[in-house]
Amino acid sequence: MQTPNVLIVEDEVVTRTTLKSLFEAEGYNVFEAEHGEQMHDIFENNTINLVIMDINLPGKNGLLLAREVRGRKNVGLIFLTGRDNDVDRILGLEIGADDYLTKPFNPRELTIRARNLLVRTTNSSEDDDLPSRVNFNGWVLDGDSRSLISPSSKEFRLPRSEFRALHLFLNNPGKILTREQLIMEMTGRELRPNDRTVDVTIRRIRKHFESEINADDLIVTIHGEGYRFCGTVDS
Helix, strand or coil: CCCCEEEEECCCHHHHHHHHHHHHHCCCEEEEECCHHHHHHHHHHCCCCEEEECCCCCCCCHHHHHHHHCCCCCCEEEEEECCCCHHHHHHHHHHCCCEEEECCCCHHHHHHHHHHHHHHHHCCCCCCCCCCEEEECCEEEECCCCEEECCCCCEEECCHHHHHHHHHHHHCCCCEEEHHHHHHHHHCCCCCCCCCHHHHHHHHHHHHHCCCCCHHHHEEEECCCEEEECCCECC
16 A cells, blocks of 8 residues: 555644644654645645544635535545534534544554554545445445435445444345444444444435435344345345
């Protein structure tokens, strides 16, 4: 695997310098941006594998910039911010962040989460067990573009967490998948106490189906256990 490129989007100089030193010590190539304009300039000239982003930024905030990052394939996104409340955390995950940490942070925890996420983003063979196009209930999951296509041909570009969760469901139709299994598939990390990442991701997936199918019947909540995909995958 080539040395991953990490982009730090942080306007606070001390924090940005600390993060740069931390990830360079881990052996990564590190790029720095103070705001969204610099972030896009770096994206235009470099292949970025992982973005570590604050929410409080000058100009466009991190939540708005995250939507733009999510339009790029195979880029991991971790929010690292001082905004420690459930509303921002859930909104960040709903926008499509792969993980969310609050300041002050444990450097070891951050690098472990980043490493696990980079395994997902840089391993090009991670979806080899799934055909490039999978048909189910009139829908299509397109692995090449990481898109979900409706029976009426409406296309949804999926964040990695949604794609990986749906990927796991389609490979295990009818089976109960625990939150522990889903979070490991989505992010490569273990489930933490009070972690709502899986539930937020399932809610986002269901929204894509709402206009044409009863999503609660397609991905069923099994209380106290997890979720089960009850659709039909075409052979």
